[in-house]
Amino acid sequence: MKYLFMLLLLILPSMALPDATRDDERLTLHVGVRADAPPFSYLPRPMFVAAGKGTATLGKAGYAGYIVYICDRVIDVMKSRRDLTPNEADTGLDFDVEIVQVTADNRFDLLTAETGTKIDILCDPATATYRRVRDHTASVPLYMSGIGFAARIRDGQVNTGGSGRIAVVGKTTAGDYGIKRILDAGEWPNYKERLLAYIHNPSDHAQSVQGAVPASLGIVEAFPTHEQAARAFCSDPEDAKYRFNYYVGDMEIVNRALMVYGTPNCKFERATATYSDDRYTIFMRNPEQADARKARLLMRFSRTLTELVLTNPSLLEEAFQANFERYSRSDKLRIFFWSLYGP
Incomplete structure (x- = not known):
């Protein structure tokens, strides 16, 4: 019996060694x-009570929103599961999450970066375009939105003259694709000639700013963030040539950004129609751009997300209820959800 006990003392540490090695090589998911x-x-x-905060790392760090809620729930489920395949278990039952705040301008660059700041998963409302899906790994669709615009109300009426400018956020689909869809629908006839010139040669007709108002103004001004775009749209400079008549972007973002970042005296007509059908997905680093264990961890994220989305009750319904209180779903959005997880 004594010899058996001594033998167990020798065997048990060696049996625990692989787990200890995995702990030493604990993976970090950069989100x-x-x-x-x-x-x-x-x-x-501060002082703004946000609905829909996640329950895991992102929510605890203060981030909120429909896509954030989804990412947090997937991470939470991944960390709590123990029924993993051998390949999945090799990534570690637990892992660290590092939050990286991104902008519309740098998000896809960080998703492919090899050194310095980089991300593995992009948890933001990114539209699935041909180029993005071709160059990155995309999840199942998570939301259906579309390009819309808010219009300033001055002197009691919507300003539709062709002299005002249009605010967008740079490196989004609003600046060229979105404006083209709005023109195709017959909107903004007073702007059409100038905007068609902008679409065919954006550098000559657009202005990208990093703070100060430029001396030479383009008809379209691309801002780094929605906060800056919303504040500029709501401003009322004395010189009319500096004023904005329209703020273009995904309908829900434009309306909520004006509610969160707009000034109290800003009068505008909300975006109520969409001019495109844009699906949001979560983009991930391509497997060939990650080492084998990180690639398997990303596969776990993708598989867990797909399972939670396509089974009923769906995570999408949970995330929607948490973030869109008193929001009436359009027929288009209702059909989109139905196509994924049924009635």
Whole structure:
């Protein structure tokens, strides 16, 4: 019996060694989130009570929104599960999460970066375009939105003259694709000639700013964040040439950004129609751009997300209820949800 006990003392440490080695090589999932894209991925201001905060790492760090809620729930489920395949278990039953705040401008660059700041998962309202899906790994669709615009009301009426400018956020689909869809629908006839020139040669007709108002103004001004775009749209400079008539972006983001970042005296007509059908997905680092264990961890994230989305009750319904209180779903959005997880 004594010899058996001594033998166990020798064997047990060696049996525990693989787990200890995995703990020493604990993986870190770098998750990119936006601070300025309500109600999908944003960092609420102090004193602003935000619905839909996640229950895991992102929510505890203060981030909120529909996409943030989804990412947090997936991470939470991944950390709590123990029924893993051998390959999945090799990534570790637990892992660290590092939050990286991204912007519309740098988010996809960080998703492919090899050195320095980089991300593995992009948890923001990113539209699934041909180029993005071609260059990155995309999840199942998570939401159906569309390009819309808010219009300033001055002197008691919507300002539709062709002299005002249009605010967008740079490196989003609003600046060219979105404006083209709005023109195709017959909107903004007074702007059409100038905007078609902008679409065909954006550098000559747009202005990208990093703070100060430029001396030379383009008809379209691209801002780094929705907060800056909303504040500029709500401003009323004395010189009319500096004023904005329209703020273009995904309908829900434009409306919520004006509610969160707009000034109290800002009068505008909310975006009520969409001119495109845009599906949001969560983009991930491509497997060939990660080592084998990180690639398997990303596969776990993707599989867990797909399971939680496609089974009923769906995570999408839970996230929607948490973030869109008193929001009436359009027929288009209702059909989109039905196509994923049924009635």
